[in-house]
Amino acid sequence: MIAGAIVLLIVVFLVMEALPALRHVGIARFFTDPSWHPAEGLYDLTPMLWGTLFAMVGSVLIATPLGILSAVFCRYYAPPAVARTYRKLIELLAGIPSVVYGFWGLVVLVPLIGAIHPPGPSLLAGVAILTIMILPTIALMADSSLTNVPQQYVRGAAALGLSRWATIRGVVFPAAKSGLFTGVILETGRAIGETMAILMVCGNVVQTPHSLFDPIRTLTANIALEMAYAVGDHRAALFVSGLVLMAMIAALVGAADWISRGRIYG
Amino acid sequence: MAEPVGRNHMPREWFAAVLVWSAAALVTVTFCWLLGDILWHGLSQISWTFLTAPPRNAGREGGIGPIIVSTALILGVCLGVSLPIGVGTAVLLAEFTTDDSLFGRLTRRSLDMLSGVPSIVFGLFGNAFFCKTLGLGFSILSGGLTLACMVLPILIRSTEEGFRAVPADYRLSAAALGLSRTTTLVHLLLPAAVPGLLVGLMLGVGRAIAETAALIFTSGYVDRMPESLLDSGRALSIHIFDLSMNVPGGDANAYASALVLVALLLAINGTASWLAEHWLHRRIVTI
Amino acid sequence: MNKCNVLVMLTKYVAPVALSMAGFLCAPASAGAQKATEDQLAGKLVITGASTLAPLIAEIGKRFESLYPGVRIDVQSGGSSRGVADARQGLADIGMVSRAMKEDERDLSAFPVARDGVCPILHRENPVQALTDEQVVAIYTGKITNWKAVGGTDAPITVVNKADGRSTLEVFLHYFKLKNVDVKAQVVIGDNKQGVKTVAGNRNAIGYVSIGTAEYDAAHGVPIKLLPIGGVAASTESVQKGIFPLSRSLHLVTRSAPSGLAKAFIEYTQSKAVHDLIKQQYFVPLAD
Numbered sequence: 001m002i003a004g005a006i007v008l009l010i011v012v013f014l015v016m017e018a019l020p021a022l023r024h025v026g027i028a029r030f031f032t033d034p035s036w037h038p039a040e041g042l043y044d045l046t047p048m049l050w051g052t053l054f055a056m057v058g059s060v061l062i063a064t065p066l067g068i069l070s071a072v073f074c075r076y077y078a079p080p081a082v083a084r085t086y087r088k089l090i091e092l093l094a095g096i097p098s099v100v101y102g103f104w105g106l107v108v109l110v111p112l113i114g115a116i117h118p119p120g121p122s123l124l125a126g127v128a129i130l131t132i133m134i135l136p137t138i139a140l141m142a143d144s145s146l147t148n149v150p151q152q153y154v155r156g157a158a159a160l161g162l163s164r165w166a167t168i169r170g171v172v173f174p175a176a177k178s179g180l181f182t183g184v185i186l187e188t189g190r191a192i193g194e195t196m197a198i199l200m201v202c203g204n205v206v207q208t209p210h211s212l213f214d215p216i217r218t219l220t221a222n223i224a225l226e227m228a229y230a231v232g233d234h235r236a237a238l239f240v241s242g243l244v245l246m247a248m249i250a251a252l253v254g255a256a257d258w259i260s261r262g263r264i265y266g
Numbered sequence: 267m268a269e270p271v272g273r274n275h276m277p278r279e280w281f282a283a284v285l286v287w288s289a290a291a292l293v294t295v296t297f298c299w300l301l302g303d304i305l306w307h308g309l310s311q312i313s314w315t316f317l318t319a320p321p322r323n324a325g326r327e328g329g330i331g332p333i334i335v336s337t338a339l340i341l342g343v344c345l346g347v348s349l350p351i352g353v354g355t356a357v358l359l360a361e362f363t364t365d366d367s368l369f370g371r372l373t374r375r376s377l378d379m380l381s382g383v384p385s386i387v388f389g390l391f392g393n394a395f396f397c398k399t400l401g402l403g404f405s406i407l408s409g410g411l412t413l414a415c416m417v418l419p420i421l422i423r424s425t426e427e428g429f430r431a432v433p434a435d436y437r438l439s440a441a442a443l444g445l446s447r448t449t450t451l452v453h454l455l456l457p458a459a460v461p462g463l464l465v466g467l468m469l470g471v472g473r474a475i476a477e478t479a480a481l482i483f484t485s486g487y488v489d490r491m492p493e494s495l496l497d498s499g500r501a502l503s504i505h506i507f508d509l510s511m512n513v514p515g516g517d518a519n520a521y522a523s524a525l526v527l528v529a530l531l532l533a534i535n536g537t538a539s540w541l542a543e544h545w546l547h548r549r550i551v552t553i
Numbered sequence: 554m555n556k557c558n559v560l561v562m563l564t565k566y567v568a569p570v571a572l573s574m575a576g577f578l579c580a581p582a583s584a585g586a587q588k589a590t591e592d593q594l595a596g597k598l599v600i601t602g603a604s605t606l607a608p609l610i611a612e613i614g615k616r617f618e619s620l621y622p623g624v625r626i627d628v629q630s631g632g633s634s635r636g637v638a639d640a641r642q643g644l645a646d647i648g649m650v651s652r653a654m655k656e657d658e659r660d661l662s663a664f665p666v667a668r669d670g671v672c673p674i675l676h677r678e679n680p681v682q683a684l685t686d687e688q689v690v691a692i693y694t695g696k697i698t699n700w701k702a703v704g705g706t707d708a709p710i711t712v713v714n715k716a717d718g719r720s721t722l723e724v725f726l727h728y729f730k731l732k733n734v735d736v737k738a739q740v741v742i743g744d745n746k747q748g749v750k751t752v753a754g755n756r757n758a759i760g761y762v763s764i765g766t767a768e769y770d771a772a773h774g775v776p777i778k779l780l781p782i783g784g785v786a787a788s789t790e791s792v793q794k795g796i797f798p799l800s801r802s803l804h805l806v807t808r809s810a811p812s813g814l815a816k817a818f819i820e821y822t823q824s825k826a827v828h829d830l831i832k833q834q835y836f837v838p839l840a841d
Contacts, residue, residue, distance in 0.1 A: 069290070193386070
């Protein structure tokens with residue numbers, strides 16, 4: 001019950017702190033103001049929303065196939081010794097803190113991207129680092145859901161003479177669907193919520209990106225950057241963006257719930 | 267009329283195999299690059315002095331002694347608070363509620379949501395609640411309490427699993443022997459669930475150490491040796507952040523600190539999985 | 554057997570943590586606890602604010618601590634706005650502000666401690682030696698995007714701007730008569746040191762930081778160079794002579810008239826005893 005109380009407390013606090021902004025500024029302005037310049041009283045969240053969305057979509061699009069294929073590799077293609085090592089590697093990487101990923105991105109990736117196309121800190125860097133970070137999540141989830149596919153299915157497919165890939169595509173994937181979806185939802189949640197690594201490699205310029213090489217600022221990074229000194233309406237506006245983040249996560253969790261309830265017996 | 271189906275599928279099979287192997291190769295290469303880089307640059311800096319001396323010259327020189335102490339203290343506060351609450355809630359969930367009671371469902375939903383909340387929102391909340399409302403200021407205490415909120419779901423989930431793993435026989439035998447509910451709980455179930463608890467503990471500790479965003483606004487930046495829980499202290503992850511973003515020439519020590527952090531996490535996660543494999547399955551003796 | 558194990562585990566892991574926690578909690582400390590007797594000061598001071606001032610105040614703090622062993626001075630950066638906000642809310646005992654005080658900050662008590670300037674910095678290997686005011690404005694508003702337009706190599710300019718709430722930003726914008734909405738930057742940074750690090754890592758970057766920070770880092774081997782403004786070289790001497798156009802004074806602020814430890818520290822910072830430290834950080838001490 002304390003857990004429930006804490007969640008409630010967090011939401012209530014966020015709402016209470018966000019209220020002044022919602023009252024003075026009005027929720028429509030968070031999406032229609034010309035830009036985000038709190039010093040001038042402008043609170044447009046959209047460029048940062050786009051930043052968050054693009055970074056998330058980009059990384060999920062790349063990480064999902066790579067992660068699922070990794071799990072398939074582990075389960076069906078690799079010799080047992082290789083599979084064990086590979087799985088250990090992925091588990092290791094699931095535990096590396098985001099700040100270490102961000103640091104590596106800052107000293108290795110950003111100069112690399114800068115050499116190809118200045119300035120370097122960019123949406124591309126953010127997508128790359130995010131992909132690396134959420135890959136273990138989807139890979140491990142996929143691995144466990146592939147393991148849970150009943151052996152009878154696979155043996156039945158073999159008895160029917162199906163080739164390996166056909167088995168995987170036609171039998172295993174549909175059976176593991178709900179687990180895979182949960183994995184995607186989890187990794188998306190992580191991508192939305194990531195702060196430190198994005199802060200370090202994305203350039204932190206408030207703008208809607210027009211190309212992969214444009215620097216961006218996500219909602220999370222914005223809170224981290226401005227929290228320390230924001231007062232009054234500015235501070236309340238930051239809490240509003242915190243609420244937006246919570247809403248996105250809640251939507252994800254709800255979607256996961258709905259999908260798993262509907263499909264798990266399908 | 268029956269065509270050998272196998273022949274038609276050969277190219278597709280081959281293509282699929284190439285795809286899968288190259289995905290795995292790509293992933294392996296990227297990760298080895300990352301880990302190798304950290305190992306290569308960080309190993310040269312590590313020494314006993316590095317681990318115990320205070321940082322000098324904004325962290326470019328000197329070591330990370332006080333920072334390790336601060337990290338340990340923050341962890342201590344976090345665990346000291348979340349352990350009792352976590353175990354209590356797990357007991358409640360596992361023993362006193364059924365799967366489809368409203369209370370159980372509500373708590374489980376909240377836990378799911380709690381574990382999905384971005385760490386920066388925890389930082390916001392921690393800052394507003396612990397630092398300002400409770401007046402704790404930037405301190406190890408605020409940081410530890412905020413982390414406790416983050417670690418709770420993992421702890422509860424894992425301990426609950428531990429409880430559920432206890433076979434019904436235990437409980438039935440206890441009831442048959444006439445033991446009271448509390449006695450059963452304390453003497454029989456808790457010890458049996460300890461492995462699950464420990465796994466959850468390790469996982470929670472791992473998550474807490476890796477946290478940066480939540481700590482920046484709650485436990486502060488000061489890199490000196492803390493003298494009390496109300497002092498501000500810099501955690502290892504924040505030190506890496508500061509060195510890499512703000513200190514020209516701080517990269518070398520950032521690499522070394524990153525290596526220390528990763529090594530620590532490796533040790534913790536390794537212990538957790540070892541525990542899970544050996545204890546969890548060994549303690550529960552089924553017939 | 555089970556009970557013994559649990560007890561053993563409790564004593565081994567929980568007890569030491571609990572004991573050390575209790576020990577720590579008994580140690581007297583809380584933000585703002587200060588005792589001042591005639592000759593023995595003790596307590597803790599929390600000072601936050603401008604990244605320009607942070608290294609200097611940290612050094613002065615260390616010297617102050619060596620004079621009064623019972624004192625502990627914690628310094629954190631975060632920007633001048635943070636210094637003002639924290640001082641007002643009581644999160645910090647003293648705030649650091651690297652500009653002149655504004656109209657709506659009259660409620661705070663401000664104490665000037667040094668003078669400094671703001672100048673553009675380039676990577677040391679950038680062939681451009683100087684930029685006129687118009688060129689700087691054009692670069693920062695995105696009208697000039699390639700170094701060759703100002704006599705450099707053919708490479709796109711990476712514009713580094715400071716985040717909201719930093720006085721270095723406000724001073725810069727005020728002098729060049731720009732508004733933050735007009736600035737088109739590629740990278741936004743926070744602390745001065747972050748700006749230096751960004752420019753040092755990118756041959757085609759331009760940024761602006763405090764002269765003190767820039768000179769200190771350049772003297773310690775960081776590959777940056779300071780650009781003159783309006784023909785006046787950017788250096789501590791020009792600021793001292795009063796001829797550098799982008800100068801500003803650095804302040805310590807408190808919520809109300811300071812007393813006890815805070816007062817002692819502020820007076821120490823304004824005294825002649827720390828002039829050598831101020832010069833070491835490449836700032837200009839106030840002439841008394």
